[in-house]
Amino acid sequence: MDWKESVSLWQRLERARKPVMLYGMGNGADKILDELARRGIAAAGVFASDEFCRGQIFRGFRVINYKQARERFGEMIVLVAFGTQLPEVMERIKRIAREQELYIPDVPVYGGGIFDKDYLMLHEAELRRAYALLADGLSRETFRDMVEYKLSGKPEYLYRCESRPAEACKNILKLGNSECYVDVGAYTGDTIHDFIEMTDGYERIFAIEPDARNFARLKSAVEGFARIVCWNVAAHEREGRITFAQRGGRNSAASGAGWTVPANSLDNLLAGERVTYIKYDVEGEEAAALRGTEHIIREQKPRLLVSAYHRNEDLFRLPLLIKGMRPDYKVHLRHFPCIPAWDTNYYFV
The missing domain is CATH 3.40.50.150 (Vaccinia Virus protein VP39)
Known part of the structure; x- marks a missing residue:
């Protein structure tokens, strides 16, 4: 089983020249900022939806809205730092992705570590064993897309494997x-x-x-x-x-x-x-x-x-x-x- 993604999100961010902006606050944003700092990657700031950004300070950043971020930086890398199932919020994220380079970092809800290239290599045998257990085509597609997403942070892998x-x-x-x-x-x-x-x-x-x-x-x-x-x-x-x-x-x-x-x-x-x-x-x-x-x-x-x-x-x-x-x-x-x-x-x- 070969993987399409050869570069992890974190490797991509280490090489990035655009400013890196977080979209959202909270526990997920904390974990992303911690991982960026661990890798020596500077975050340029944090933005949020209008209803959440007024007067907010998060991790030393004054929280602005997307329009303000776009006016300040123009092109940027956007890291979505919150979770949602709301269709209107997911559509908002897709709209931003049409204008900016956007990723959704996979940081664990519990436990440590990041699913990067090193993690993939360390656990590849176990991943292959688990994949071999799957009983239907949609399960195998979902598994492959999930690994590609976790490695790359690219939301299209999540969208592609959605079911109801x-x-x-x-x-x-x-x-x-x-x-x-x-x-x-x-x-x-x-x-x-x-x-x-x-x-x-x-x-x-x-x-x-x-x-x-x-x-x-x-x-x-x-x-x-x-x-x-x-x-x-x-x-x-x-x-x-x-x-x-x-x-x-x-x-x-x-x-x-x-x-x-x-x-x-x-x-x-x-x-x-x-x-x-x-x-x-x-x-x-x-x-x-x-x-x-x-x-x-x-x-x-x-x-x-x-x-x-x-x-x-x-x-x-x-x-x-x-x-x-x-x-x-x-x-x-x-x-x-x-x-x-x-x-x-x-x-x-």
Whole structure:
């Protein structure tokens, strides 16, 4: 398997003569600025949409809007430093890309390291092993485009491999009306509502959410629905306690700083229960949660949906881990419209 991109985004930026401008603020921008500084690449500034830039200072830069940036610099390299699924925001990014050299750097949501040429060479054997497991053409195209995107930062690879959740539900999951669904990382109940809308009924639902504020909203969201059990616990590989950053949003996650919360394995929580479908979206702890489900996976072979974008290694580590538990799984990969490479999921059926 040969890769089209021979130069990484970071190599390209090291050679760039145009000013480098970040589009957006927040955690992603922090990580991009840190990596630029590590490589000795100077950022020229930060711009944001009109509604976000007024009076803002970010990392010592006065935040301006795109019009002001264009007036100041003319041609520039734009690095998109935030994530979005909103069609109007994605279209705005495409409009800027028609005027400027634009990239969307892939920086991991959790964990360290950058997916550059060195990383690709270090893990190429594992990437090839994971690619060989894929069961359909769209999965293989998505995998190749994902690697090319992570290396180059070019958004066209993300756009090219987009598919829709309805396609995965219809062609891969094929859910029935008697599912026993486990929502690991249930957030505020949105994915439970999605599941109920996709099916004509269900047998039971188990919802797992460690963040206290999210859990309160989850309980409220499922009130009135029958046969739903909610646990305010972190899914992990064994029973105990883990340190957890409770942010009251989608980015609540296991962390080196924060509160300690109870944790347990799905094998313990669901002992003796019938399980037909599990969704894992646990902010970088997918591998630990999967190891804590090994008995259920080996014994029952439930359908699995596993987020594959929180850590660099998720693209190859997660399918290799699960196929090691049940070699007879068929493996599929899908990316839904989102930038950067978020909402990229493995399906095991």
